[in-house]
Amino acid sequence: MNSFKPLRVGEAPLIKWSLITLAVFLGLLLLLLPLVSIFQQAFVGGWERYIGHLTQPDSLHAIGLTLMVAALTVPINLVFGIMLAWSVTRFEYPGRKLLITLIDIPFAVSPVVAGLLYLLLYGNSGWLGEWLYEHDLQIMFAWPGILLVTIFVTCPFVARELIPLMQQQGASEEEAAVILGASWWQLFRRVTLPNIKWALIYGVILTNARAVGEFGAVAVVSGNIRGETNTLPLHVQLLYEDYQAEAAFASASLLALIALVTLMLKAVVEWRQQRSLSANDNKEQSQL
Amino acid sequence: MQIKVIKTLLGTLFLATSLNVAAADQTLLNSSYDIARELFSAYNPVFAKHWQEKTGKTVEIKQSHAGSSAQARSILQGLPADVVTFNQVTDVQILHDRGKLIPENWQQLLPNASSPYYSTIAFLVRKGNPKQVSDWGDLARDDVKLVFPNPKTSGNARYTYLAALGYAQKSFGKDNQASQDQFLKKFLGNVAVFDTGGRGATTSFVERGIGDVLITFESEVNNIRQQYGADDYQVIVPKTSILAEFPVAVVEKNAKRNGTQELATEYLNYLYSEESQRLLAGFNYRVHNETVQAEFAKQFPTVDLLTVEQIIGGWDNAMKTQFANGAKLDQLLKR
Amino acid sequence: MIFNNGRLRHKRVLPGFTISLGVSLLFVSLILLLPTTGLIMQTSSMSLSEYWGVITDPRVLASYRVTILSALAASLFNCFFGLLLAWVLVRYEFPGKRILDALVDLPFALPTAVAGITLATLYAENGQIGSVLAELGIKVAYTPLGIVVAMIFTSIPFVVRTVQPVLEELSHDEEEAGMTLGASDRAVFWRIILPSLWPALMVGTALSFTRSLGEFGAVIFIAGNMPYISEITSLMIFVRLQEFDFAGASAIASVVLMTSLLLLLLINLWQARYLRRIHGR
Numbered sequence: 001m002n003s004f005k006p007l008r009v010g011e012a013p014l015i016k017w018s019l020i021t022l023a024v025f026l027g028l029l030l031l032l033l034p035l036v037s038i039f040q041q042a043f044v045g046g047w048e049r050y051i052g053h054l055t056q057p058d059s060l061h062a063i064g065l066t067l068m069v070a071a072l073t074v075p076i077n078l079v080f081g082i083m084l085a086w087s088v089t090r091f092e093y094p095g096r097k098l099l100i101t102l103i104d105i106p107f108a109v110s111p112v113v114a115g116l117l118y119l120l121l122y123g124n125s126g127w128l129g130e131w132l133y134e135h136d137l138q139i140m141f142a143w144p145g146i147l148l149v150t151i152f153v154t155c156p157f158v159a160r161e162l163i164p165l166m167q168q169q170g171a172s173e174e175e176a177a178v179i180l181g182a183s184w185w186q187l188f189r190r191v192t193l194p195n196i197k198w199a200l201i202y203g204v205i206l207t208n209a210r211a212v213g214e215f216g217a218v219a220v221v222s223g224n225i226r227g228e229t230n231t232l233p234l235h236v237q238l239l240y241e242d243y244q245a246e247a248a249f250a251s252a253s254l255l256a257l258i259a260l261v262t263l264m265l266k267a268v269v270e271w272r273q274q275r276s277l278s279a280n281d282n283k284e285q286s287q288l
Numbered sequence: 289m290q291i292k293v294i295k296t297l298l299g300t301l302f303l304a305t306s307l308n309v310a311a312a313d314q315t316l317l318n319s320s321y322d323i324a325r326e327l328f329s330a331y332n333p334v335f336a337k338h339w340q341e342k343t344g345k346t347v348e349i350k351q352s353h354a355g356s357s358a359q360a361r362s363i364l365q366g367l368p369a370d371v372v373t374f375n376q377v378t379d380v381q382i383l384h385d386r387g388k389l390i391p392e393n394w395q396q397l398l399p400n401a402s403s404p405y406y407s408t409i410a411f412l413v414r415k416g417n418p419k420q421v422s423d424w425g426d427l428a429r430d431d432v433k434l435v436f437p438n439p440k441t442s443g444n445a446r447y448t449y450l451a452a453l454g455y456a457q458k459s460f461g462k463d464n465q466a467s468q469d470q471f472l473k474k475f476l477g478n479v480a481v482f483d484t485g486g487r488g489a490t491t492s493f494v495e496r497g498i499g500d501v502l503i504t505f506e507s508e509v510n511n512i513r514q515q516y517g518a519d520d521y522q523v524i525v526p527k528t529s530i531l532a533e534f535p536v537a538v539v540e541k542n543a544k545r546n547g548t549q550e551l552a553t554e555y556l557n558y559l560y561s562e563e564s565q566r567l568l569a570g571f572n573y574r575v576h577n578e579t580v581q582a583e584f585a586k587q588f589p590t591v592d593l594l595t596v597e598q599i600i601g602g603w604d605n606a607m608k609t610q611f612a613n614g615a616k617l618d619q620l621l622k623r
Numbered sequence: 624m625i626f627n628n629g630r631l632r633h634k635r636v637l638p639g640f641t642i643s644l645g646v647s648l649l650f651v652s653l654i655l656l657l658p659t660t661g662l663i664m665q666t667s668s669m670s671l672s673e674y675w676g677v678i679t680d681p682r683v684l685a686s687y688r689v690t691i692l693s694a695l696a697a698s699l700f701n702c703f704f705g706l707l708l709a710w711v712l713v714r715y716e717f718p719g720k721r722i723l724d725a726l727v728d729l730p731f732a733l734p735t736a737v738a739g740i741t742l743a744t745l746y747a748e749n750g751q752i753g754s755v756l757a758e759l760g761i762k763v764a765y766t767p768l769g770i771v772v773a774m775i776f777t778s779i780p781f782v783v784r785t786v787q788p789v790l791e792e793l794s795h796d797e798e799e800a801g802m803t804l805g806a807s808d809r810a811v812f813w814r815i816i817l818p819s820l821w822p823a824l825m826v827g828t829a830l831s832f833t834r835s836l837g838e839f840g841a842v843i844f845i846a847g848n849m850p851y852i853s854e855i856t857s858l859m860i861f862v863r864l865q866e867f868d869f870a871g872a873s874a875i876a877s878v879v880l881m882t883s884l885l886l887l888l889l890i891n892l893w894q895a896r897y898l899r900r901i902h903g904r
Contacts (some may be wrong), residue, residue, distance in 0.1 A: 026708075110839050259729060496749060621850045
């Protein structure tokens with residue numbers, strides 16, 4: 001047997017490289033190839049046609065609407081995520097676990113069902129919908145409806161990122177700060193925020209990615225009015241159904257691009273997070 | 289930083305929306321089926337011009353496209369559409385039945401049962417017709433694979449199913465229920481993919497290379513040849529087929545609320561004008577205007593068109609006896 | 624992921640209990656719970672036997688089977704593939720590692736409809752992957768296998784991202800002791816590493832399963848949607864909606880919703896239990 005027996009499992013070159021090869025191969029096949037294929041089909045007709053597809057008024061409006069919905073969804077879910085994480089990790093009360101489970105509903109519910117839930121409530125047949133109709137308030141089939149379902153499907157992301165982290169960190173630093181007389185704002189700004197910063201940004205990135213890309217739920221409540229309630233993913237489908245595969249993939253590539261930027265940002269955030277964690281460790285060690 | 293980004297985004301957006309509220313005197317929302325996008329983006333400017341000449345007012349027409357059942361559902365739930373231009377009589381009827389949004393006699397309000405254009409079900413086969421398909425009977429052969437959407441989710445496919453039923457009644461006799469069922473069972477058994485909509489079926493057939501025959505509206509079949517190369521595919525129009533109406537109606541409750549009754553009515557009426565009928569024929573729809581019919585005679589072979597009424601006694605009965613949960617279609621599909 | 628139960632229970636030194644709990648409850652009620660009342664109202668318009676009839680319709684039953692079996696297959700595949708990815712990403716250095724790491728989140732970031740269209744293109748018999756598989760006699764797109772592929776794609780991040788942190792934090796002492804004592808790689812992996820990993824692996828797999836149950840956008844384009852063979856439950860809801868049968872749609876949706884909720888509750892409870900057992904003080 002090898003006299004320099006490694007101290008860790010799977011360090012033998014043969015095992016190591018065959019595992020890496022298998023993982024990379026499957027990763028390429030299952031994850032990268034679909035991505036490449038989108039861009040490939042978007043650029044079939046060359047750059048100029050690609051730009052042409054994207055600068056059509058309907059496409060531009062879809063891009064604008066999608067960005068607006070994301071821009072409103074992110075801060076709302078950010079505040080909610082922090083509040084929820086704070087309340088379930090810093091205090092004990094009955095029903096706490098139920099609350100943590102409830103927040104996962106959107107992960108579990110099929111987006112179509114999510115859209116249906118909202119439609120049944122705010123649509124004309126719903127009990128709230130009748131009142132809205134009488135008061136001339138259009139929620140479904142207008143941007144507020146799209147915003148609502150987007151908030152619904154994306155609300156777990158920030159909270160889900162924060163809860164395990166804040167649980168792990170515990171409350172000792174914060175309790176110390178309060179005993180030393182910090183106001184709640186100082187406490188949040190100086191103690192909590194620095195600790196959860198990276199997880200928070202990670203949550204925001206995921207929220208944003210999903211908000212931009214949501215299809216199933218939005219499709220149910222949008223009404224598909226072109227140039228008014230058509231979001232980018234709906235626009236992709238519309239074009240695709242319209243034999244304009246190239247234009248559809250041009251819009252799809254924009255969504256894929258947002259996905260890519262998301263992934264890049266995320267990689268950067270993780271890298272910074274690790275660096276700041278190891279810097280903290282060093283600091284603690286030197287203090288000891 | 290982030291706040292700034294958000295502000296910029298919101299700013300851009302408000303700019304975009306304000307640009308959108310163009311200086312038109314009136315707006316009209318047309319709720320239409322998913323594959324009518326090209327058609328109405330051609331018709332809308334024509335109508336806007338006509339409306340301006342007639343009244344001196346400008347009009348902006350907004351389009352909503354999705355499957356026509358989904359559209360009807362949206363309108364029932366509050367989509368403020370002024371007019372509907374669908375490809376399913378039942379989807380218009382339900383606006384009356386469920387929401388009282390349109391009058392009961394909506395089919396009498398405009399000529400030809402409120403259907404300004406019509407089409408029929410035809411076949412698309414691959415180059416050279418390798419499986420030698422010429423009529424419905426060939427579609428039940430063991431060696432033929434079919435592509436058409438799911439009759440549960442697509443109106444297009446409901447026509448296909450009823451057309452097949454019409455053929456079966458004609459060749460086996462209206463009372464020979466057993467032979468009809470046997471034919472339909474084989475016919476349905478030959479389906480390779482049940483997409484949810486007509487365009488999905490087209491993609492499966494053309495781009496994924498699935499099946500030997502695509503069954504869809506004649507207007508679509510011709511579109512596909514134009515889009516994907518006329519040499520690679522051949523259109524087969526069967527000897528008997530079904531009359532597929534494209535019903536239109538003013539959603540009176542919404543139009544009243546939006547103050548667009550006159551505009552909405554004229555929008556639909558103008559579809560019957562010669563200019564519009566020519567435009568419709570250009571999109572491969574069959575029309576009623578005789579002058580235009582003569583001009584396009586070569587494009588539309590003569591077919592013996594059965595109506596839904598003749599085959600199954602109307603849509604109500606068709607839905608009840610064939611497509612409803614647990615009805616004929618479900619039984620035929622049972623393994 | 625440590626639950627500091629002991630320390631939190633008795634103190635309320637920290638500010639913001641009322642406001643944070645208040646905002647959370649308000650938000651959960653308005654955004655999550657209120658809409659479900661619509662579902663309940665629709666469902667309650669049916670009698671119990673009607674409800675039972677709708678949710679046990681043979682075709683719907685077949686769709687449960689297809690959905691559950693496909694989700695099982697997909698999450699089982701992801702259990703292995705996810706472990707492999709997590710292992711490779713944590714344990715080894717190799718060129719392109721960071722890219723692979725980032726790619727894992729692609730399914731979260733890519734809209735499901737786009738994913739569905741693209742997967743159907745790739746795995747169709749004339750697609751890049753499908754043509755290779757077709758020569759081997761394997762058909763993916765428009766068969767139940769296509770559903771599995773779409774589910775694998777949309778739910779792989781759950782396993783990787785659950786296992787990865789645990790693998791990173793795994794203490795090396797026992798592993799190194801085992802290796803020094805001359806145990807084989809396989810023995811150390813099975814006896815020492817896997818026992819500490821498997822709770823996380825199970826949670827990840829269960830999350831992946833739950834997600835697969837509800838997937839619609841990605842599946843619908845590749846499934847073929849043949850009755851009794853490749854129709855998923857989400858499609859049955861969609862079909863009921865097309866038929867204007869809101870109550871029927873709600874009934875089936877309620878089954879999916881309750882199943883998912885139950886699964887999630889179990890996952891959360893179980894996660895809390897095993898964490899307490901591991902870190903129990």
